[in-house]
Every structure is written in structure tokens, then in C-alpha cells.
Amino acid sequence: MEPIINPWIFYVINVICNLHFITGLLGTLSFGAIIVLVIYWVFTSDDKWNESAKENKRLAAKWAKRLGVFFIVDTAIGIFIPSKETMITMLVSNYVTPDNIQIVQGNIVDFTKQLVSAVAEGINQTGGK
Structure with a gap:
């Protein structure tokens, strides 16, 4: 690479x-x-x-x-x-380039959504304790 x-x-x-x-x-x-x-x-x-x-x-x-x-x-x-x-x-x-910025911005949004989902699942599995 x-x-x-x-x-x-x-x-x-x-x-x-x-x-x-x-x-x-x-x-x-x-x-x-x-x-x-x-x-x-x-x-x-x-x-x-x-x-x-x-x-x-x-x-x-x-x-x-x-x-x-x-x-x-x-x-x-x-x-x-x-x-x-x-x-x-x-x-x-x-x-x-503007295209690079949009790609990174999209990746950050997706990554943030994954983090929120993981935290929410963790909270749901532990029963909110």
C-alpha cells in the first residue's frame, strides 16, 4: 500500500x-x-x-x-x-478536495451512529444499571 x-x-x-x-x-x-x-x-x-x-x-x-x-x-x-x-x-x-471532506464527514456520521447503537445496546443488555 x-x-x-x-x-x-x-x-x-x-x-x-x-x-x-x-x-x-x-x-x-x-x-x-x-x-x-x-x-x-x-x-x-x-x-x-x-x-x-x-x-x-x-x-x-x-x-x-x-x-x-x-x-x-x-x-x-x-x-x-x-x-x-x-x-x-x-x-x-x-x-x-470537497469530495474528500464529504466522504470523511459521512464516515464520521456513520461511526457516531455505530457508537450510539453500541452504547444503547450495552445499556439495554445491562438493564440500564
């Missing part, structure tokens, strides 16, 4: 959920690094005689720009990766 939903789908959902977490973590780290680099860039002197400071300031700006692009791409990816609950909801909504 084959499962209704392929178990690999749940594995993929879990992997994607982990990917969502990783993009959030990388986004946070890159944003923090951007802040540090911008602060360094702002407070480094523009001494025209100090070539090393100029080079460091140029490198800080260069890396801040690169990390800014990475942050934007990472944030976009993070936005478009759905949460675990959303993925499961999408999966369930793919399998649930």
Missing part, C-alpha cells in the same frame, strides 16, 4: 525550512558586518598623507557594497521561501 503523501515531500519541507533559517542567519550577520564597515568608513580619517588609511577606507566601502548586495539578495530569497506551516498548508490543500 502506497502512502497518500510521499514521505520525501516532508523531508524536502524540512530542508527548505532549514534553508530559510540559514538565509535569516546570513542576512543578520551580513547586516551586522555592513554596520561595522560603515562605522569604520565614517570614522576613518581622510588624511591625504596616510595612504594606508585611504586604502583601508576604500576597502571598507568596497566590502560594504558587496555585503549590501548580498544582504539584498539574501533577504529576497528569505522572503520568497515559505515557512514550514505554509508549505504544509499548501501540501494539504493540494490533497483535500
Whole structure:
């Protein structure tokens, strides 16, 4: 008997959920690094005689720009990766149809009637004691 939903789908959902977490973590780290680099860039002197400071300031700006692009791409990816609950909801909504709901509803009604009948028979057999 084959499962209704392929178990690999749940594995993929879990992997994607982990990917969502990783993009959030990388986004946070890159944003923090951007802040540090911008602060360094702002407070480094523009001494025209100090070539090393100029080079460091140029490198800080260069890396801040690169990390800014990475942050934007990472944030976009993070936005478009759905949460675990959303993925499961999408999966369930793919399998649930009005016909399925009516079948289950009918089964529940039949099962309830059987329970009531069994309880009533039990009460009748014991004489209501």
C-alpha cells in the first residue's frame, strides 16, 4: 500500500525550512558586518598623507557594497521561501478536495451512529444499571 503523501515531500519541507533559517542567519550577520564597515568608513580619517588609511577606507566601502548586495539578495530569497506551516498548508490543500471532506464527514456520521447503537445496546443488555 502506497502512502497518500510521499514521505520525501516532508523531508524536502524540512530542508527548505532549514534553508530559510540559514538565509535569516546570513542576512543578520551580513547586516551586522555592513554596520561595522560603515562605522569604520565614517570614522576613518581622510588624511591625504596616510595612504594606508585611504586604502583601508576604500576597502571598507568596497566590502560594504558587496555585503549590501548580498544582504539584498539574501533577504529576497528569505522572503520568497515559505515557512514550514505554509508549505504544509499548501501540501494539504493540494490533497483535500470537497469530495474528500464529504466522504470523511459521512464516515464520521456513520461511526457516531455505530457508537450510539453500541452504547444503547450495552445499556439495554445491562438493564440500564
